[in-house]
Amino acid sequence: xxxxxxxxxxxxxxxxxxxxxxxxxxxxxxxxxxxxxxxxxxxxxxxxxxxxxxxxxxxxxxxxxxxxxxxxxxxxxxxxxxxxxxxxxxxxxxxxxxxxxxxxxxxxxxxxxxxxxxxxxxxxxxxxxxxxxxxxxxxxxxxxxxxxxxxxxxxxxxxxxxxxxxxxxxxxxxxxxxxxxxxxxxxxxxxxxxxxxxxxxxxxxxxxxxxxxxxxxxxxxxxxxxxxxxxxxxxxxxxxxxxxxxxxxxxxxxxxxxxxxxxxxxxxxxxxxxxxxxxxxxxxxxxxxxxxxxxxxxxxxxxxxxxxxxx
Amino acid sequence: xxxxxxxxxxxxxxxxxxxxxxxxxxxxxxxxxxxxxxxxxxxxxxxxxxxxxxxxxxxxxxxxxxxxxxxxxxxxxxxxxxxxxxxxxxxxxxxxxxxxxxxxxxxxxxxxxxxxxxxxxxxxxxxxxxxxxxxxxxxxxxxxxxxxxxxxxxxxxxxxxxxxxxxxxxxxxxxxxxxxxxxxxxx
Numbered sequence: 100x101x102x103x104x105x106x107x108x109x110x111x112x113x114x115x116x117x118x119x120x121x122x123x124x125x126x127x128x129x130x131x132x133x134x135x136x137x138x139x140x141x142x143x144x145x146x147x148x149x150x151x152x153x154x155x156x157x158x159x160x161x162x163x164x165x166x167x168x169x170x171x172x173x174x175x176x177x178x179x180x181x182x183x184x185x186x187x188x189x190x191x192x193x194x195x196x197x198x199x200x201x202x203x204x205x206x207x208x209x210x211x212x213x214x215x216x217x218x219x220x221x222x223x224x225x226x227x228x229x230x231x232x233x234x235x236x237x238x239x240x241x242x243x244x245x246x247x248x249x250x251x252x253x254x255x256x257x258x259x260x261x262x263x264x265x266x267x268x269x270x271x272x273x274x275x276x277x278x279x280x281x282x283x284x285x286x287x288x289x290x291x292x293x294x295x296x297x298x299x300x301x302x303x304x305x306x307x308x309x310x311x312x313x314x315x316x317x318x319x320x321x322x323x324x325x326x327x328x329x330x331x332x333x334x335x336x337x338x339x340x341x342x343x344x345x346x347x348x349x350x351x352x353x354x355x356x357x358x359x360x361x362x363x364x365x366x367x368x369x370x371x372x373x374x375x376x377x378x379x380x381x382x383x384x385x386x387x388x389x390x391x392x393x394x395x396x397x398x399x400x401x402x403x404x405x406x407x408x409x410x
Numbered sequence: 411x412x413x414x415x416x417x418x419x420x421x422x423x424x425x426x427x428x429x430x431x432x433x434x435x436x437x438x439x440x441x442x443x444x445x446x447x448x449x450x451x452x453x454x455x456x457x458x459x460x461x462x463x464x465x466x467x468x469x470x471x472x473x474x475x476x477x478x479x480x481x482x483x484x485x486x487x488x489x490x491x492x493x494x495x496x497x498x499x500x501x502x503x504x505x506x507x508x509x510x511x512x513x514x515x516x517x518x519x520x521x522x523x524x525x526x527x528x529x530x531x532x533x534x535x536x537x538x539x540x541x542x543x544x545x546x547x548x549x550x551x552x553x554x555x556x557x558x559x560x561x562x563x564x565x566x567x568x569x570x571x572x573x574x575x576x577x578x579x580x581x582x583x584x585x586x587x588x589x590x591x592x593x594x595x596x597x
Binding site for chain 2: 322324341343344350381382400406407
């Protein structure tokens with residue numbers, strides 16, 4: 100056996116020995132300090148926690164080397180603190196010592212874990228009455244349409260109102276809840292999309308539900324043109340008015356489904372004689388006082404007319 | 411009885427001015443409408459167009475004449491004498507009126523000003539005319555400008571007209587027409 104073979108055998112034996120030493124070492128119980136994130140659950144019905152609570156606890160634990168190694172390398176579990184385990188105190192307070200729930204918490208850390216000390220060693224909960232109210236949902240959207248398609252009606256949030264709950268003074272300051280920006284491109288048909296609501300910035304405020312459905316009513320639009328007679332309003336008794344021109348053209352975009360329903364009798368184009376300067380030459384503004392709902396890009400031409408007002 | 415012309419570039423407000431004159435009791439002959447009617451109805455004119463261009467289709471004719479100025483001139487030499495004759499016949503029926511007007515977009519370009527006693531031109535800034543036509547006819551800026559190119563420049567038209575009416579949104583058109591009407595009535 101030459102030197103190289105001897106060295107190889109030596110190193111293999113060394114590795115096997117090191118492996119068994121590691122197994123033996125990790126099987127032993129050690130004490131270590133670990134920081135765990137925490138969350139709080141089950142506050143008393145109709146109440147909210149008014150004081151700020153720690154979002155992590157520092158715990159001295161006793162556990163096998165394997166468990167500690169796992170806690171070190173794997174993502175630590177978020178420990179759930181069950182507020183219903185707390186003892187009620189005076190003036191709307193509750194107190195929960197870690198010692199009283201040590202076993203429950205230790206189970207969330209691992210099978211063979213024992214808590215020896217925790218910092219903080221207890222939690223104090225100050226309760227406030229939970230207030231709630233309904234607020235409207237504000238839609239934040241960026242829409243673009245394919246071809247001649249356009250919105251045929253207003254966007255609709257379902258539900259239109261959501262419940263916000265939390266401390267009274269925080270709830271009082273909230274007047275609406277906005278959705279996350281909803282970007283929809285090349286829309287060519289009716290859509291119904293789920294959108295998440297933005298949580299109000301104040302801590303301890305909850306929204307229910309957390310999402311709303313956004314209804315996007317879409318229709319294909321076409322351009323329509325109609326000629327309308329001009330009507331004079333507030334014409335003084337015994338006076339006669341002649342406008343130039345005496346007809347105006349109204350242009351609009353209308354959904355294809357409604358195109359055939361639009362006719363001149365649905366419009367009223369007027370000039371207000373009260374706005375005519377006494378004997379002075381001027382132009383009168385044409386106003387559309389009646390027109391069907393759902394039209395877009397409504398315009399009248401000419402916008403002003405010249406006139407002769409005579410007794 | 412005096413015979414006048416009423417002209418102006420596209421979007422200058424010719425139709426509005428013509429309407430005011432009509433309301434004042436002045437007969438207005440719409441030469442563009444009549445030319446279109448004669449081209450479609452007059453048997454002799456139709457035969458001449460068919461012989462010269464091989465078609466009576468309005469779109470096909472437009473395609474031919476707008477791409478070749480000499481063809482446009484040829485078409486005008488067929489239609490305008492017929493329009494002129496029709497106008498003369500029409501004038502004879504307007505007895506008792508102080509004057510009559512012939513409304514035409516291309517009054518000078520077509521030679522329709524021949525035999526008229528005076529010409530009234532409507533004028534407005536080019537940008538305003540473009541905006542008016544775009545809004546009124548739903549045309550693009552380029553389409554309006556292409557049509558303007560086929561018409562006499564505004565300055566040239568104004569120079570050849572005896573009376574100018576400004577329809578520029580700053581001045582009212584109605585008082586200008588009334589003033590001119592009084593002047594023409596007195597002639």
